Amino acid sequence: MVAMPHTPASAKPTATRKDVARLAGVSTAVVSYVVNGGPKRVSPATEAKVRTAIAALGYRPNAAARALKLGSSEMLGMIVPDTTNPFFVMLAHAVEEAAAERGYALLIANSDASIASERRHMGNLASRRVDGVFLSSVLFEPDLRELEAAEIPVVLLNHSAESPGFASVGVDLQEGARLAVEHLAGHGHTRIGLVMGTNTGGGLDGREVGWLEGVREAGLVPGPIIRAPFRRPAGLEVARELAGRPDRPTALFASSDILAVGLLRGFHETGIRVPEDVALVSFDGSPEAEFSWPGLTTLAQPIQEMARSAVDALVTGGSPSNRIFPPTLVRRASCGC
Amino acid sequence: MVAMPHTPASAKPTATRKDVARLAGVSTAVVSYVVNGGPKRVSPATEAKVRTAIAALGYRPNAAARALKLGSSEMLGMIVPDTTNPFFVMLAHAVEEAAAERGYALLIANSDASIASERRHMGNLASRRVDGVFLSSVLFEPDLRELEAAEIPVVLLNHSAESPGFASVGVDLQEGARLAVEHLAGHGHTRIGLVMGTNTGGGLDGREVGWLEGVREAGLVPGPIIRAPFRRPAGLEVARELAGRPDRPTALFASSDILAVGLLRGFHETGIRVPEDVALVSFDGSPEAEFSWPGLTTLAQPIQEMARSAVDALVTGGSPSNRIFPPTLVRRASCGC
């Protein structure tokens, strides 16, 4: 350590509004007015002086002071259950972008599908006075006492059930699953199974309902339902198990791309061909579905629109609404197309 | 909208320290002392009274006020260039965990590999007075004026070149690449190509140096170098192009898992078998490498350790150091093992 070439000796400890005011020869109030296009008008001449001073000092308003006075941190929080799942990563990214467009920063917290951790993060967000929280809970009926006590608006994101009293944004799981089964039945399959990701919270997943609906509509008898956690290795296990079954279904609907990725891997290992021996349709529309081999036919969620809608729901307030978006079928090779 | 079952009529607008003090019958100072294990001792009896009042009111200290007084937001910022790349997602997740252990929240911003966006985010983080920033820049010599002006410490994360004056944490790209080539040469390959992700910033990537070193050590002539952006579709393009070449190399080192995933997909399409026709080793150690078919032999980065080290570098301060971690070779099927 010889020197600090990047830190000049003149250690100016961050300029404040007062410094700007002094340098520009005006009061602190006008500085605020200039910075915020404030509630009062400022003459062009003084505005110019202030702007020059701001530039000269490299002044930036202190967000903490602003937040204290305004009672708004201009931050939103988001709790995601699983950063291992690319779907949630995409969702978080889309929300971050939509929030940034409205001038909000996003504080992302990972609950790792643990209820304790989810609650801890909610407390943290509450004390940071975020202006709203996007919650992708692992629970069906999340415990929102912390946030309610702090009067922080919440939108349940990726929550497709109607939750009275709360805003929510989700995708039409049931219709998506129905579409998937319809498509597989259209390829001539008669034994269509379901690989269902298990959610911690209990409650019936719409995909299960839609799958059953699709099977019934096609006049078939329901294939087996296999339950497994929402993770790649779980899909792999399922495939291995399925490989040993004599009465293996000829088609599967997987409730998530990552489950399908695991399945694919397992089928490759055991020499079962996709789609020839087993056809596959999954859910989410992540890049992994596109680049796997064979490419996965999947029900893509309109992530950008969902994110935008969720951000709107938070920043514009209004009465809590439940928005459900339709997924769209993306045809690739895994279904036999 | 009939009613708001979750919001009782008694809208208590978030309790402050003063409310707690009043209810407990003490001064506001003791409340602070209790909350922070403050600089002064408090008798057990009063502490109990305060604790009761805190619980009764659901009091939470206002983070904005705290930040204003302390000059520290207890937040760290992180700028990642590409949330499409699972490596950065894992890194961000690991950093978030390590930061949380130290009591810091993480503000994650996505620069989408754009310099303008990177700079905008740095300005934003500066005005939010984060206590430090992890920067995974797309640039070789990032422009840190904003952060320097605000006296915010930075650690260059995923930066393997020595940058005098800055703390940095990275992986030994060169040694990793050398290891990869050594391994491929050990399988008997003599024409070993390089698929190199292009970085916007210019400057020589250590993986290129290590690849060349490995080839030389094995007494071989260097195979072709193919450059492409760090994205899955780019890998796919490269594979298609390679498929048409008569002098195709028998082995490839790809500088990133996502490039290799694209390659794999392209080779499948064109009927080229991996590892029989082309052996493949890649870099990063993401889950996609594990679940692709065939599984990718890859140089796994010690992400947890890197994250921990980066957080330490920020919160403990000290003189800026350059920490380089060794990657480890994970053998799977794509190399021919």
Next chain:
DNA sequence: CATCGAGAGTTACTCGAGTCAACAGAATCT
């Protein structure tokens, strides 16, 4: 000419929490 009003600036208070100087009372020492 007196009065009003618009426009430009300034002063001073406020948000909620951290913490220091001051102080009261109890405990210890000489």
Next chain:
DNA sequence: AGATTCTGTTGACTCGAGTAACTCTCGATG
């Protein structure tokens, strides 16, 4: 007993920015 230390508590000031309420100037209107 008087002096000294220690313990527990409090009032008051501070951080930086937003803004209501006030002052001052100048021109227009009755």
